[in-house]
Amino acid sequence: MSAPKATDNIQVAAISDRGLSEKRPVNEDSFLADGARGIFVVADGVGGADAGEVASQKAVEVLSEAFRDKVGAGEDVEDLMELAIQKANSSIHQIAADDPRASMMATTVVVLHLDGSRATIGHVGDSRLYRLDPGGNLLRETADHSIVEEEVRAGRMTPEQAANHPSKNVISRALGAEPLVEVDMKTIEVGEGNAFLLCTDGITRHIPDNEIRELLLSGKNAEAICAEMKDRCYQRGAEDNLTAVIVQLGQQNAGLTPDAERTVSNQRFETDATTPAAIPPVPPTRLVPPSRIAFPVPAAPQQVQPMPQPAKRKSGAARAALRFFVFLLFVGLASGAFYLGMRYQQGRLFPSLIPPPQPTATPPPVDPAAAFQQQRAAVDANPQKWLSEVTLPKATDSKDPEFLYLYGRALMLTGNHRDAKEAFELALNNLRTESSGPLPLGSEVKLARAAAGLKLMKQSAAGKSQEGLMAEQNAARALDEVLGLKSEAPAK
Numbered sequence: 001m002s003a004p005k006a007t008d009n010i011q012v013a014a015i016s017d018r019g020l021s022e023k024r025p026v027n028e029d030s031f032l033a034d035g036a037r038g039i040f041v042v043a044d045g046v047g048g049a050d051a052g053e054v055a056s057q058k059a060v061e062v063l064s065e066a067f068r069d070k071v072g073a074g075e076d077v078e079d080l081m082e083l084a085i086q087k088a089n090s091s092i093h094q095i096a097a098d099d100p101r102a103s104m105m106a107t108t109v110v111v112l113h114l115d116g117s118r119a120t121i122g123h124v125g126d127s128r129l130y131r132l133d134p135g136g137n138l139l140r141e142t143a144d145h146s147i148v149e150e151e152v153r154a155g156r157m158t159p160e161q162a163a164n165h166p167s168k169n170v171i172s173r174a175l176g177a178e179p180l181v182e183v184d185m186k187t188i189e190v191g192e193g194n195a196f197l198l199c200t201d202g203i204t205r206h207i208p209d210n211e212i213r214e215l216l217l218s219g220k221n222a223e224a225i226c227a228e229m230k231d232r233c234y235q236r237g238a239e240d241n242l243t244a245v246i247v248q249l250g251q252q253n254a255g256l257t258p259d260a261e262r263t264v265s266n267q268r269f270e271t272d273a274t275t276p277a278a279i280p281p282v283p284p285t286r287l288v289p290p291s292r293i294a295f296p297v298p299a300a301p302q303q304v305q306p307m308p309q310p311a312k313r314k315s316g317a318a319r320a321a322l323r324f325f326v327f328l329l330f331v332g333l334a335s336g337a338f339y340l341g342m343r344y345q346q347g348r349l350f351p352s353l354i355p356p357p358q359p360t361a362t363p364p365p366v367d368p369a370a371a372f373q374q375q376r377a378a379v380d381a382n383p384q385k386w387l388s389e390v391t392l393p394k395a396t397d398s399k400d401p402e403f404l405y406l407y408g409r410a411l412m413l414t415g416n417h418r419d420a421k422e423a424f425e426l427a428l429n430n431l432r433t434e435s436s437g438p439l440p441l442g443s444e445v446k447l448a449r450a451a452a453g454l455k456l457m458k459q460s461a462a463g464k465s466q467e468g469l470m471a472e473q474n475a476a477r478a479l480d481e482v483l484g485l486k487s488e489a490p491a492k
């Protein structure tokens with residue numbers, strides 16, 4: 001009897017809701033949950049009620065059409081999925097170009113295809129796919145394409161800073177924003193006992209990873225878990241549209257509990273096999289209360305000891321030995337004093353005999369590249385604090401392109417996109433005029449890309465749209481690269 005396939009015993013459930021926010025009167029999320037064909041999709045549209053919903057539905061339609069029939073045994077699922085996602089991107093981008101009302105629309109997408117023991121995953125944006133393995137470990141199989149997550153992966157921001165950052169919901173990659181899009185693809189081996197969760201950020205902004213693992217390990221069926229996720233999001237404000245698709249393969253983690261199984265964040269330390277079997281017990285230490293440490297109990301009074309009796313007088317031989325010992329001690333002290341006096345006189349009469357003092361080490365020169373990186377890290381860590389420490393009466397009067405870039409980056413991260421654009425433009429102009437000669441070709445290309453990004457920002461409602469935010473991020477990244485090259489260049 002052959003082993004059961006991953007799709008032989010499968011439970012599928014989904015939930016999609018617009019949430020509680022009045023800013024989102026329409027649910028712009030779309031999903032596909034087709035257990036018979038083994039294809040599952042979640043898409044989170046952006047761009048407004050008349051555009052985001054269209055973009056997410058188009059992504060789901062194209063992927064559903066691509067997997068209309070069951071995949072053949074020799075067919076490359078990864079290539080098929082990537083081509084379908086690229087086709088969805090082109091269709092959405094074309095609709096946005098043809099209809100001014102939908103010019104800013106885009107969507108995230110996360111896709112899962114199951115075929116026997118093979119799971120193929122593709123995604124663009126910040127919608128996620130989690131997998132719970134048979135051992136009870138929760139694994140995030142996708143990496144968010146967002147500004148703060150990219151900063152975390154680059155080591156310029158901690159996960160704690162990213163969780164509370166003003167730009168934490170700004171994505172850096174989406175379907176429809178550009179004619180072509182980079183798709184993250186992977187294929188993994190799975191089997192019975194695995195569970196998958198595809199969800200939008202409306203779920204993950206309210207339910208942390210440890211709670212997701214707890215729900216998937218609860219022993220409830222997929223439909224009950226989806227209902228519980230919706231309830232928790234509603235209890236915590238449901239600030240965004242929320243969508244979740246749960247796929248359970250076979251029996252789920254029998255005998256495991258959320259608190260008993262080892263995970264990355266809940267790991268038990270076991271005894272090393274080389275440790276001796278028995279360790280001698282440590283004698284118990286008497287615990288002293290803090291009040292006794294601060295105010296110790298007075299010690300018990302000691303018994304009065306009887307006065308010692310005077311010793312007997314030493315004999316004549318003993319007295320002679322003592323006098324000889326004192327004489328030797330006197331001679332030693334006198335010799336030492338004579339030697340030290342001679343050294344002192346030599347120093348006064350012959351100064352050259354005393355070694356000259358060693359010169360103090362000069363501090364190493366300041367590395368301009370390291371100083372620029374340090375300033376940028378300070379901006380990313382706390383842009384509001386960095387702005388409050390600027391002492392110039394009007395920061396944009398500065399002629400320093402590095403300062404203007406950092407000032408614009410801080411404004412961008414705090415959401416002031418209009419003033420950020422002005423600071424980036426001034427940095428770009430001063431960078432060109434500051435150089436006495438022609439810039440290297442690589443720098444010129446990056447400056448051209450920054451200028452193109454700023455131009456796109458002007459055409460995108462002063463940088464307030466999703467496309468404008470992405471253009472602003474691209475312009476900042478291009479300026480960042482040029483200034484990094486400038487800081488690293490040797491002084492002439």
